[in-house]
Amino acid sequence: MDYFSYQQNALFAEDCPVAELAKKHGTPLYIYSRATLERHWHAFDSAVKDHPHLICYAVKANSNIAVLNVLARLGSGFDIVSGGELSRVLQAGGDPAKVVFSGVGKTVAEMEQALNVGIYCFNVESAAELEQLDLVAGRLGKVAPVSLRVNPDVDAGTHPYISTGLKENKFGISMDEAEQVFARAAELSNLEVKGVDCHIGSQLTEIQPFLDAMDRMLALIDRLAEQGIEIKHFDVGGGLGVTYDDETPPHPDKYAAALLERLNGRPLKLIFEPGRAIAANAGIFVTQVLYLKENSDKRFAIVDGAMNDLIRPSLYSAWQNIIAVERTDAPTLTYDVVGPVCETGDFIGKQRELAVQSGDYLAVRSSGAYGFTMASNYNSRPRAAEVMVDKDKHYVIRARENVEQLWQGEQLLP
Numbered sequence: 001m002d003y004f005s006y007q008q009n010a011l012f013a014e015d016c017p018v019a020e021l022a023k024k025h026g027t028p029l030y031i032y033s034r035a036t037l038e039r040h041w042h043a044f045d046s047a048v049k050d051h052p053h054l055i056c057y058a059v060k061a062n063s064n065i066a067v068l069n070v071l072a073r074l075g076s077g078f079d080i081v082s083g084g085e086l087s088r089v090l091q092a093g094g095d096p097a098k099v100v101f102s103g104v105g106k107t108v109a110e111m112e113q114a115l116n117v118g119i120y121c122f123n124v125e126s127a128a129e130l131e132q133l134d135l136v137a138g139r140l141g142k143v144a145p146v147s148l149r150v151n152p153d154v155d156a157g158t159h160p161y162i163s164t165g166l167k168e169n170k171f172g173i174s175m176d177e178a179e180q181v182f183a184r185a186a187e188l189s190n191l192e193v194k195g196v197d198c199h200i201g202s203q204l205t206e207i208q209p210f211l212d213a214m215d216r217m218l219a220l221i222d223r224l225a226e227q228g229i230e231i232k233h234f235d236v237g238g239g240l241g242v243t244y245d246d247e248t249p250p251h252p253d254k255y256a257a258a259l260l261e262r263l264n265g266r267p268l269k270l271i272f273e274p275g276r277a278i279a280a281n282a283g284i285f286v287t288q289v290l291y292l293k294e295n296s297d298k299r300f301a302i303v304d305g306a307m308n309d310l311i312r313p314s315l316y317s318a319w320q321n322i323i324a325v326e327r328t329d330a331p332t333l334t335y336d337v338v339g340p341v342c343e344t345g346d347f348i349g350k351q352r353e354l355a356v357q358s359g360d361y362l363a364v365r366s367s368g369a370y371g372f373t374m375a376s377n378y379n380s381r382p383r384a385a386e387v388m389v390d391k392d393k394h395y396v397i398r399a400r401e402n403v404e405q406l407w408q409g410e411q412l413l414p
């Protein structure tokens, strides 16, 4: 399978009537492709071949219940970071026995919730969390399955805000401390040590940092074995990048083959936590041009979608391709594509060549991951609707918020 047939959004390959959907459901609008989500999930699952493994889709990338349900029906596991995400997985029909729970700040209530439904494993991120989990499990009369997230101190070569595996990052337990914390975990009676976990960052476009991290983790696993601590699984985290512009991240086949080669026949079960690689290029964000304007020598296309709907450009200066949905006779000019929010940082793209006029629809590609899940109601803007295309049908999987929903739960003083 070549890279592009793997990461190409079926919405374009299958002639999805984007303008028609935008007219019908209004904009801004998220549109996802079921076929693409499934293809990406299978790309990971089949890449690992018959080596024991579990694909735990990272729910934070796109947590719509319908998206989770499509993956649950394939037999996917899930990587969660909150009780809210766990509830979504269960609501979507996901199997709790295939859930791994990551995150540096799990609360007691979240630990209880996860223990009560019987998740596969807690990815514990500190010695303090380990002690807390042991207490909570003991109180419930349960044994908590744990893996320790170890921070391998490797440079993932990605944006500093989405790099997680350097020793100055807040994530995981440092290499120096790891053996000691594992020894403590083995000693605590309400915990069962299952695995080693590491996640070094997101949008990685090279395999080498994954291999560097894996080498360190395998060496740690060998040292633990000498101490009589048997590790059953290795969770490699997520982080495989996608093509937004001209990046050429490896296909999951290549990535998995490199990891399996490094594993060198060890019978360790592998857990993968891909989020972006499954969801990003399975979705687009559609917005309508409201006005065109010029300020001194700059041209702006003011659109009805904004940073509250899609924050990646504002937050990380992320580049996502913006294309006109329909061809027009308008001249091709260079625009900053900006939203209505009162922030200078509210832009979706800068210096884009577009042939557009007021009323035209623009599609922002690669928006299926970290799009809707990072949306907010800033400037009291209702969140966009989400639609899923399934062959020649489409379904509204989340209705646009209405304004009354914006103040739900708020109260006037007596």
Ligand SMILES: Cc1ncc(COP(=O)(O)O)c(C=O)c1O
Binding pocket: 058, 061, 079, 102, 103, 164, 199, 201, 202, 203, 237, 238, 239, 240, 273, 274, 275, 276, 277
């Ligand atoms: C622990 C963990 N697992 C998985 C992911 C998913 O990452 P990605 O979407 O880059 O695959 C993240 C986010 O970076 C994460 O923090």
Ligand SMILES: N[C@@H](CCCC[NH3+])C(=O)O
Binding pocket: 060, 162, 202, 203, 312, 316, 369, 370
């Ligand atoms: N939200 C980030 C990725 C963060 C990954 C979460 N650990 C992005 O849009 O690129």
